[in-house]
Amino acid sequence: MQTEATLAHADVSELDLVRRCQAGDTEAFDELVTRYRTRVFSMIYNMVHNEQDAWDLAQDSFLKAWKSIKRFRGRSSFYTWIYRIVMNVTIDWLRKKHVKGVGAEFDDATQLREVDPASKTVPQTEALPYEMMERDEIRTRIDKAIAQLSPEQRAVILMKEIEGMQYHEIAEALGCSIGTVMSRLFYARKKLQNLLRDVYENI
Amino acid sequence: MKTFEEKWTAWVDGQLSGRELLEFEASLPDKAAAEAEKAGARKLGELLKRELSARTLTNEEFFSHQLREKIARLREAPARQAREARSTWWTIPRLLWTGALSLAVFLVFTVLVMREKNPAEESQYLTQILNARVDPVVSPNATVSIFEVKQDRVTVLWTEGLQSLPADYAAK
Numbered sequence: 001m002q003t004e005a006t007l008a009h010a011d012v013s014e015l016d017l018v019r020r021c022q023a024g025d026t027e028a029f030d031e032l033v034t035r036y037r038t039r040v041f042s043m044i045y046n047m048v049h050n051e052q053d054a055w056d057l058a059q060d061s062f063l064k065a066w067k068s069i070k071r072f073r074g075r076s077s078f079y080t081w082i083y084r085i086v087m088n089v090t091i092d093w094l095r096k097k098h099v100k101g102v103g104a105e106f107d108d109a110t111q112l113r114e115v116d117p118a119s120k121t122v123p124q125t126e127a128l129p130y131e132m133m134e135r136d137e138i139r140t141r142i143d144k145a146i147a148q149l150s151p152e153q154r155a156v157i158l159m160k161e162i163e164g165m166q167y168h169e170i171a172e173a174l175g176c177s178i179g180t181v182m183s184r185l186f187y188a189r190k191k192l193q194n195l196l197r198d199v200y201e202n203i
Numbered sequence: 204m205k206t207f208e209e210k211w212t213a214w215v216d217g218q219l220s221g222r223e224l225l226e227f228e229a230s231l232p233d234k235a236a237a238e239a240e241k242a243g244a245r246k247l248g249e250l251l252k253r254e255l256s257a258r259t260l261t262n263e264e265f266f267s268h269q270l271r272e273k274i275a276r277l278r279e280a281p282a283r284q285a286r287e288a289r290s291t292w293w294t295i296p297r298l299l300w301t302g303a304l305s306l307a308v309f310l311v312f313t314v315l316v317m318r319e320k321n322p323a324e325e326s327q328y329l330t331q332i333l334n335a336r337v338d339p340v341v342s343p344n345a346t347v348s349i350f351e352v353k354q355d356r357v358t359v360l361w362t363e364g365l366q367s368l369p370a371d372y373a374a375k
Binding site: 024026029030033034037038041042045046055058059062063066067135138139142157158160161162167179182183185186187189192193196197199200201203 | 208211212215216218243246249250251252255256258260266267269270271273275277278
């Protein structure tokens, strides 16, 4: 997968940065964090639906990546490798949270969060108040629908639809077979289609 | 052998081709409904991408700053542990030396005190006094009494009627 970050920083190769990290260069790691922090955070946020938890889990993920960077052999891209860490950390957290049964999974504060104006997916023209309310409502619906999926199904659908990752990359990130990825994708889509049909059909 | 779910997913994502595609489409009982589902899945994908990609990390620099601090602490930890381990290693010999020295000082003082506590049964002066005799010619009515409290190391010589002090009473 050719990442946006890779294109933006083509002058310094990712592998070179990884080698420097393996030699203990924290500045090189800082560069890698800068490249992937937003995507990692966004991915986790879409899975846990809480900004503070997503922040903490993203921090944990990068810290684990730093600790184990010497074990990275370069057989996959750094992005796939770090996604594996991110998924392990997040899925593990979701499972523990599910076992403990802590609170509601959906963070209502999400509705009030402003969207980055620099984001490519945000319309360039200013949205009218009712349009903003409508968008907030749609996002709330999506979040609630995703919250009904298992952690593994969430991971698969988000990696496929948001990140545009290939089956084998998702399988590598989750440490499972391609068949399992496709199967999880099937059930995740079915469930979300049932829950969000009226949303995507009316846009 | 792919399962139905795997084939369906591959079909929705346009990953089936050739004979596999024909076989799968031929196996669908209601192709029109399946096509509608496929279109729905694609719309769902577009919806998710449009709505969820916009979520960005606020305070990006603070995020990196916090992470840098954690990594710095992580790097500092082994050095600190080594220092702590080294100081612990030095504490044990120090403790042994201090203990041995304290014991030696205690023994020295004990010996000295015990020696002080056990003086000679009789002092040189007392022996001299006890051996002395009053000359009845010089002092016919003289009496000499000695009171001694050994535990307090006190000896009192009480004389009465002495005309003169014999020369050999002088203490040396």
